[in-house]
Amino acid sequence: MTLDIEKSTAPSMWMERWLSEPRLRRYLDVCQGDFARALELYEWNLDLGAVLMQDIAYFEVALRNAYDRIMRERYVEGGNWLFDDQSPVNRELPRKTRSGSVRDANALNRKAIKDALTLGGREASPSSVVVHLPFGFWAHLSDRAHERVLWIPYLQRVWPRGTNRTELDARIRLINECRNRIAHHERLFQPSKAELEPAAIDRVVVDLLYQLVPEGSWLLSDGETRIERFLRERPLDTIISSNCSKATSTQERAIRDYFAMWVTRDFSRFDELFSPCCRYEECYGPIYEGTEELHRWIEHMLAIQHVTAWDIHDMVFAADGQSVTVTWTFIAAEKKPCTFDGCSVIHFDGQGRIDSVREFGAEHERCFPQRREEGTEE
Structure with a gap:
């Protein structure tokens, strides 16, 4: 961006119209009310998100293809696992909530598949549905509700022997949460949870991708992730400290x-x-x-x-x-x-x-x- 904030008229007015007051406030608070620095920090945050989103995209594609492949190979009960009404992602899966009520753990899955079918057109193929399913759908498959119907008979075979489902599920959910924050242009620096630090998330992404695609060495350079390199070359402190x-x-x-x-x-x-x-x-x-x-x-x-x-x-x-x-x-x-x-x-x-x-x-x-x-x- 080449905006000359120093020469612009009333930056408080147009920047607030552009970003909204609450979003702009987060950056101004860090930058002690300086609009030029707030804009620089906003751009830095977008650039950071773009790098991290690219790594997450590598992992997302690998995850959905690995899960789809193992399901197509091993689910033989009633046709394609996404289209069969009685498959582990479509059939009713009642689970008790902490409040004691009962919910269908597959309700969101069915909606996601229905939406993907709509996006794929009148004659949507299974591969088209896979492409249009959101990352949240794939992240949801390793949760506790699907342990007996999906993880044990199918999905655990995608991962190295002895993989802990609970730990894996937590890591994938963190990636999904971070992905959503990037997609909604949220602040990535100084997160409320230490595990959502961009460098920590990227390490998780790289580690899990390697488990799915051991040949994916392009994500590391001399042992350094792309986010670690970004933060080394463009450290946040150079913006905030000044x-x-x-x-x-x-x-x-x-x-x-x-x-x-x-x-x-x-x-x-x-x-x-x-x-x-x-x-x-x-x-x-x-x-x-x-x-x-x-x-x-x-x-x-x-x-x-x-x-x-x-x-x-x-x-x-x-x-x-x-x-x-x-x-x-x-x-x-x-x-x-x-x-x-x-x-x-x-x-x-x-x-x-x-x-x-x-x-x-x-x-x-x-x-x-x-x-x-x-x-x-x-």
Whole structure:
């Protein structure tokens, strides 16, 4: 993607329309409200998902073909195992739930096969149905409900002798969960469960694929999976660790741009820099809430005042990544010239806009009443 986020107008607005506020928030929180970094992290996440999805696709194809092959070879009771109403994936399979109710463990399987038949057309072949069945269908076949009807008589022969069905089922379900997260463009970094770390998932994928296709050496390079190589070449820390400095530069630029507006008398970007619900407290008492009040105040001040300089001396960035303390000298002319020093405590919201300003003023001229003149006696 070649979007120039630094030059775009109001990134908070179009990025929120594009990604939705909740999805964008996840990336902004990690990037301390910096939109450019949030976009970079979003793209990084998509690239990571693309690499991982490719490995999962290799495994998915191998799994469904292995299961279909063993079933076609050994299921001889009533024709093709997908089309026979009495096959282990089609017949009613009542199982008790933890709540004590009874459910049909094959209800979802039958629906998946019916949907695949529809996608395959009027004369769908078994191979066409296999292609159109979702990964969740294949992952479901190794669960506990199908242990006696599928695993023991058929599917265990696909795997190395002694394979633990429970452990295998858990690993395939993790792959399926990760696959669904990628398909729905969810965040893959910092998962809620350690076992869903992309590198851990990819190791599981590679291990299981090797068991099905021992010749699949293309997934490893010098003992390194494709995801491990991706993370080594494009580590997440290079994005996250630089967030502070990047956010700092974005906030500094916003503050300098705002101060300059009073000198240039050009407030065309004001609504881009300030939150619509910003609260602004002037150093001598007046308070303005919301951009409507702020615009009226600005129009009033432009009519009676001409700012010749608003010089920034220091900026101190708080550890929370959202507050900045600025010291400055303000020079303007109203009915008569005025010069004074001041300090602003400026707070940024999660979207990188100024949502609070508190100003404090001080006399520009300074004196030292307790300082002794040279040569004077105590």
